[in-house]
Amino acid sequence: MNLQALIETNRGGEPTGLPSFCTANELVLKAILSVTAETRFPTVIEATCNQVNQDGGYTGMTPADFIGWLHALADSAGADRDDLLIGGDHLGPNPWRRQSPENAMAKARDLVRDYVASGFRKIHLDASMALGGEAHPSFELVAERAADLCAVAEDAAADPSELIYVIGTEVPVPGGETTEPDALDVTSVARLEKTIETHRVAFKARGLQSAWSRIASVVTQPGVDFGHSALYRFDPLASKDLSAAILDFPGLTFEAHSTDYQPDEALAQLVEQHFFFLKVGPELTFRFREAIFALAGIEELIDPPSPSRIREIIEERMSAEPGHWQDYYKGSEVEMRRLRNFSYSDRIRYYWGDSAVIAALSRLFSNLSKAGLTETLVSQYFNGFPFGHIPTDATEILHHHVQTSVRRYFAACGYTN
Numbered sequence: 001m002n003l004q005a006l007i008e009t010n011r012g013g014e015p016t017g018l019p020s021f022c023t024a025n026e027l028v029l030k031a032i033l034s035v036t037a038e039t040r041f042p043t044v045i046e047a048t049c050n051q052v053n054q055d056g057g058y059t060g061m062t063p064a065d066f067i068g069w070l071h072a073l074a075d076s077a078g079a080d081r082d083d084l085l086i087g088g089d090h091l092g093p094n095p096w097r098r099q100s101p102e103n104a105m106a107k108a109r110d111l112v113r114d115y116v117a118s119g120f121r122k123i124h125l126d127a128s129m130a131l132g133g134e135a136h137p138s139f140e141l142v143a144e145r146a147a148d149l150c151a152v153a154e155d156a157a158a159d160p161s162e163l164i165y166v167i168g169t170e171v172p173v174p175g176g177e178t179t180e181p182d183a184l185d186v187t188s189v190a191r192l193e194k195t196i197e198t199h200r201v202a203f204k205a206r207g208l209q210s211a212w213s214r215i216a217s218v219v220t221q222p223g224v225d226f227g228h229s230a231l232y233r234f235d236p237l238a239s240k241d242l243s244a245a246i247l248d249f250p251g252l253t254f255e256a257h258s259t260d261y262q263p264d265e266a267l268a269q270l271v272e273q274h275f276f277f278l279k280v281g282p283e284l285t286f287r288f289r290e291a292i293f294a295l296a297g298i299e300e301l302i303d304p305p306s307p308s309r310i311r312e313i314i315e316e317r318m319s320a321e322p323g324h325w326q327d328y329y330k331g332s333e334v335e336m337r338r339l340r341n342f343s344y345s346d347r348i349r350y351y352w353g354d355s356a357v358i359a360a361l362s363r364l365f366s367n368l369s370k371a372g373l374t375e376t377l378v379s380q381y382f383n384g385f386p387f388g389h390i391p392t393d394a395t396e397i398l399h400h401h402v403q404t405s406v407r408r409y410f411a412a413c414g415y416t417n
Contacts, residue, residue, distance in 0.1 A: 001042040001085060003164060007216060007253055010276050011246075017271040019409035020044040020255075022089055022281035024051045024059045025352055028288050029070065031402040033077035040080065041415045044122065044277065045070060046087040049094055054107075054114050057095075058324075058350065063088070063111075063118040087122030088115040089279070090169070092149060094129050101131040105145060109152045116156040116163065124166040124219070124255075125149050143198035147206050154211055165211060166255050166277070168195045168219040186238050187220035189245045195220075196249055217255040217277055218246070222270060225258045226282075228329065228343040234266040236273060243273035255279065260286075261344055267412035278413065283405050285349035289341075291401040292361070294381040295394055299364055302371040308364035310357070315340070317354045324350035368394040 009016040021032050024047060036043040051057045052066045061069065067086060074081055091112050093104035108127065115123065127145030130136050137145075146167060154160045170187050195218060203212045222239045225232045236243075246252055253276035259267060260283035267278060296310050318325060318340050325347035329339040340348060351357055375390040382390075382397055384404075391397050410416070 001083065003085070003216065004251075006042075007251065007276060010253055010271070010274055011251075015268060015271045015414050017276045017278060017413035018042060018044050018085070019406075019413055020046055020087065020277045020279045021284065021406070021409075022046045022048060022279055023284050023349075024061070024066070025285055025288060025349065026073070027398060028284050028402055029073055030077060031399040032284075032406050033074050033079045034399060035403055035406050035410070036074070036083055037078040037080075039410070039415070039417050040083055041410050041417075042083055042085065043079075044085045044087055046089045046122070046124075046279075047120075048089045049091055049111060049126075052088075053095055054110050055095075059353065063114045063120060067118045067120065085122055086120050087124065088112075088120045089124050090126040091115060091124055092126040092129070092145070093131055094126065097129045097131050099132055101134060104131045105148065108145075108149060112149045112152045113156045116153045121162055122164050122166065122216075123150075123153055124169075125153075126169045126219075128169040139194050139198045140202070143195075143202040146199060147202035147208060150203065150208055150211050151206050154208065160210065161214070163211070163214060165215045166217045166219060167199050167215055168255075170219060170221040184221065184223050184225055184232050186223045187242055189241055192218065192220055192242060192245055196252070213251070215252065217253045219255045219257060222254070222256055222273070222275060224256060224262055224266070224270070226261050226344040228339055228345050231261050231344065234262055234270055236269045239273060246274050253277075264408055264412060267409065271413055278409060280405065280409055282344065282346040282349060284402060285352070286344070286346045287402045287405050288352075288398070289346070289348055291382075291398045292364070293341075294401075295364060295368060295397070297381055298373065298377050299367050299371075301377060302367065304367040304371060306363065306367070308360045308367060310360040310364050311341075313356055313360040314348065314351055317351050317356055318348065321351075321354075365394050 006016055023029060047066050051059050052061050052063055054062055056062060071081060074084060093108040096104040096107040125146040128142050153163060157163050200212060220242060222234060224234045246254060253274050255277040256270050256275040257279045259278045260280050270278060293311060299307060325340055328345060328347055329336045373392040375392060378390050378392060378397060
C-alpha cells in the first residue's frame with residue numbers, strides 16, 4: 001500500500017483513512033482477513049505492548065510468534081500479505097512502569113527491538129507514563145524517551161525506510177479505562193503543537209531526521225471514548241480547531257484511539273477531520289461475544305447429549321481468575337455479572353484464550369455441526385439475513401457477525417465494494 005499517497009489524499013480533504021484492528025482473537029482475525037482476501041482493502045492489524053512482548057504478554061506470544069501466526073492466518077484466508085500493515089501499539093515501558101526508570105526503559109528498548117526485527121512496520125512510540133514512582137513526565141522527557149526508542153527501532157530494522165511512526169498518547173492506557181469517565185477534553189491546539197515540537201527537537205538531537213520524515217500520525221483525543229455502559233460520541237464542532245491545526249505540519253495526520261461503538265457517521269466525520277487511523281478493538285470482540293452467546297442459545301434448543309456449557313464455563317473462569325476485570329467493575333454481584341458479560345469495555349475478551357474456554361468453544365461448534373443448523377433457528381438469533389440467504393454454518397455466521405464491524409470501519413475510511 002502507498003501509505004504516503006493515502007495520507008496526502010486525506011490531508012487534501014478527501015475522506016480516506018485506514019481502520020486499525022487491534023485484537024489477538026484468532027476467530028476475529030480470521031473474520032478480518034477473509035474481508036481483506038475478498039476486497040484487497042489495505043488492512044492494519046496491531047498488537048499492543050500488553051498483548052505481545054518479549055515476555056509473552058497476556059497472549060503468551062512474542063513479537064516473532066505473533067507475526068508468524070498472523071502471516072499463517074493470512075495465508076490460510078487467502079489474504080495477500082502486501083495488503084497488510086502490521087503495527088505495534090503503545091510500544092514503550094508501560095508493562096514495566098512500576099520498575100525503576102532505568103529498568104523500564106531497558107525493557108522498552110528490548111520490546112521495540114523485537115517488534116521491529118520481527119517485521120512490524122507501524123510503530124507507536126509511547127513513553128508517556130510515570131516510571132518507578134516518578135512524577136508525571138514532562139513533554140520534553142516523554143519526547144526524549146520516544147526518541148530513544150525510535151533510535152533502537154531504526155537500528156533494528158533491516159530497512160528503516162519501511163518503518164512508519166506514530167507519536168503522542170492523549171488517550172487511555174492500554175487495556176482501557178478502569179472507571180467510567182466523567183467528561184472528555186478534546187486535545188488543545190497548544191498541546192498538539194507542544195507534542196510535535198518537543199518530539200521534533202528530541203529526534204533532531206539524536207540525528208533522527210530521516211525517521212522524523214516517516215511520522216505518519218499524532219495520537220490526540222478528539223472527544224471519543226467508552227466506559228462500561230456509556231458512549232462518548234464524537235462532536236466535530238468541538239474538534240474543528242484541532243483538525244485544522246494538523247494541516248500546519250506537513251505530512252502529519254491524527255490517530256484516533258477508542259473509536260469503538262461510535263455511530264457510522266461519527267467514524268466518517270473523524271476521517272474527514274484528518275483522523276487517518278481509526279483504532280478499534282473491544283468492539284470486535286463484543287460482536288464476537290454476541291455471536292457466541294447467540295450460537296449457545298441455538299445449541300440449547302438443539303439439546304445435544306454433551307452441551308458445551310460455554311457461558312457457564314466463561315463465568316467460572318472469570319470468577320476463578322478475576323485479574324482482568326476486578327479492578328474495573330463495581331457494584332452488586334448481579335451488576336458485576338452483567339458487566340462481566342455485556343459491558344462496552346468487554347473485559348471478557350481476555351478469557352477467550354483460556355484453555356477451558358477454548359475447549360468449550362470447540363465443543364459448541366462441534367455440536368452445532370453434528371446437529372445441522374436450520375435456517376429457522378439461525379434466523380431467530382441472527383435476524384439480519386434475508387430469506388433465501390440464511391447461512392447454516394456456525395463459522396460463517398460468526399464471521400458475518402464480526403464483519404458487520406469490520407466492514408463499517410472500512411466504509412468510514414472510504415472503502416466500499
